[in-house]
Amino acid sequence: MTEPSAPGDELAGATTSERAPSVTLRAQRHAKDPRPGLSGLPDGALEAWLAAEGQPAYRAKQIRDGVWRQNAAAVEELLTLPAALRSRLDAAFRADTIAADEVTVSDKGLTEKTLHLLSDGALIESVLMHYPARGRDDAGRPVHRERHTLCISSQAGCAVGCPFCATGELGFGRDLDTAEILDQVRHAARRMTARGGHLTNVVFMGMGEPLLNLDRVLEAVEALSDPERFGLGARHVVISTSGVVPGIRRLTQLNPQFTLAISLHAARDPLRDVLVPLNRRWPVSEVVAAARDHARKTGRRISYEYVMISGVNDTDVDADALAALLRGDLAHVNLIPMNPVAHTPWQASSSERVTHFAARLHDGGVGATVRRNRGQDAGAACGQLAADRAGEPPAPAVAHRRDLIVRQSEAALRGDRNVERLPVDLEAAVSPRTAAR
Numbered sequence: 532m533t534e535p536s537a538p539g540d541e542l543a544g545a546t547t548s549e550r551a552p553s554v555t556l557r558a559q560r561h562a563k564d565p566r567p568g569l570s571g572l573p574d575g576a577l578e579a580w581l582a583a584e585g586q587p588a589y590r591a592k593q594i595r596d597g598v599w600r601q602n603a604a605a606v607e608e609l610l611t612l613p614a615a616l617r618s619r620l621d622a623a624f625r626a627d628t629i630a631a632d633e634v635t636v637s638d639k640g641l642t643e644k645t646l647h648l649l650s651d652g653a654l655i656e657s658v659l660m661h662y663p664a665r666g667r668d669d670a671g672r673p674v675h676r677e678r679h680t681l682c683i684s685s686q687a688g689c690a691v692g693c694p695f696c697a698t699g700e701l702g703f704g705r706d707l708d709t710a711e712i713l714d715q716v717r718h719a720a721r722r723m724t725a726r727g728g729h730l731t732n733v734v735f736m737g738m739g740e741p742l743l744n745l746d747r748v749l750e751a752v753e754a755l756s757d758p759e760r761f762g763l764g765a766r767h768v769v770i771s772t773s774g775v776v777p778g779i780r781r782l783t784q785l786n787p788q789f790t791l792a793i794s795l796h797a798a799r800d801p802l803r804d805v806l807v808p809l810n811r812r813w814p815v816s817e818v819v820a821a822a823r824d825h826a827r828k829t830g831r832r833i834s835y836e837y838v839m840i841s842g843v844n845d846t847d848v849d850a851d852a853l854a855a856l857l858r859g860d861l862a863h864v865n866l867i868p869m870n871p872v873a874h875t876p877w878q879a880s881s882s883e884r885v886t887h888f889a890a891r892l893h894d895g896g897v898g899a900t901v902r903r904n905r906g907q908d909a910g911a912a913c914g915q916l917a918a919d920r921a922g923e924p925p926a927p928a929v930a931h932r933r934d935l936i937v938r939q940s941e942a943a944l945r946g947d948r949n950v951e952r953l954p955v956d957l958e959a960a961v962s963p964r965t966a967a968r
């Protein structure tokens with residue numbers, strides 16, 4: 532996914548960088564640490580390990596409390612355990628799967644973008660967004676309560692290859708394991724706790740396509756919503772997808788309480804083929820039909836994310852097509868001006884154009900909110916920081932990509948689906964384990 536947005540994230544304010552990164556991370560690939568992360572262990576795993584070690588079962592709760600209540604960064608912080616057990620535990624597991632963080636603060640402190648270094652050298656990103664309380668009712672209570680929303684990654688890189696997204700340009704690295712997903716949350720929670728606050732929302736809209744790593748994502752959501760672990764209500768979690776229809780259908784069967792967001796970005800297939808290459812596998816009609824069934828079964832409104840790209844998907848024709856597609860559905864559209872991304876020829880739509888597009892959707896019977904982008908000066912585009920550290924691709928490749936994007940979008944605007952495509956590894960994106968479900 533690419534554009535962190537959340538309810539209340541309306542267009543407002545300027546961005547300024549206010550703090551230098553604490554460290555400078557660079558991607559250097561090597562073997563992954565084979566020890567599983569404690570936060571991602573499945574039910575019973577800790578108990579089984581403790582039994583094999585000849586330890587009493589109550590140690591499992593002490594360890595879990597150390598991970599989730601104390602939010603320990605190292606096994607040596609688990610002082611309720613005897614030293615010998617800490618040493619054995621440290622040899623078998625990791626208290627933290629993230630090796631280092633680089634935090635960049637912008638938007639006058641309202642946005643904190645973190646580049647996380649994993650044990651194999653992979654770089655992933657999370658973004659912590661703070662929303663102060665807004666409005667007062669007659670009794671002086673805030674109408675919109677203060678929120679602290681964390682946008683997290685589910686994969687290192689992404690195979691879907693959306694051309695407006697820096698992660699898409701990076702290509703697919705690997706799936707994150709459950710602990711690597713959860714430890715992004717634990718890192719942000721640690722920073723919040725140090726300030727006397729707590730996270731209120733988690734959204735899977737960072738690097739990667741969550742429904743192509745669905746088992747790990749579901750395990751992470753279970754841990755986040757478990758009162759014995761992170762204890763965040765499922766209604767405070769959003770899972771976003773670029774349109775993996777079998778994954779949406781699997782989520783629907785679970786009848787979840789979290790919100791499903793669809794990264795739509797275009798209502799017409801020729802254009803969406805370009806903007807979200809997975810559309811060639813699951814076209815707009817199939818994605819929206821699956822989302823509609825999901826809303827019907829769960830009673831939960833679907834969020835449709837729509838990145839606004841000047842002259843590409845922000846025309847009146849696009850607004851009318853989107854309104855016709857979603858009219859009458861339990862749906863809401865979030866309009867997000869595109870973040871600047873290296874190596875694309877595209878720019879964000881103007882604020883006038885975005886406002887006009889929103890009004891046209893309203894007139895067409897579809898609710899829409901204009902969201903603002905956070906941390907633009909801090910490499911806010913999803914994957915931009917990681918892409919910067921991965922090094923500059925060769926100039927001919929950049930020129931070819933730009934040329935291809937221009938030709939594709941021109942063809943798409945004519946309604947032509949038969950143009951040369953960006954090289955996307957759809958086989959990797961649509962793995963048999965996902966497609967079969």
Ligand code: SF4
Binds near residue numbers: 689698740
């Ligand atoms: S390339 Fe992947 S991470 Fe980027 S917007 Fe598309 S699906 Fe999301």
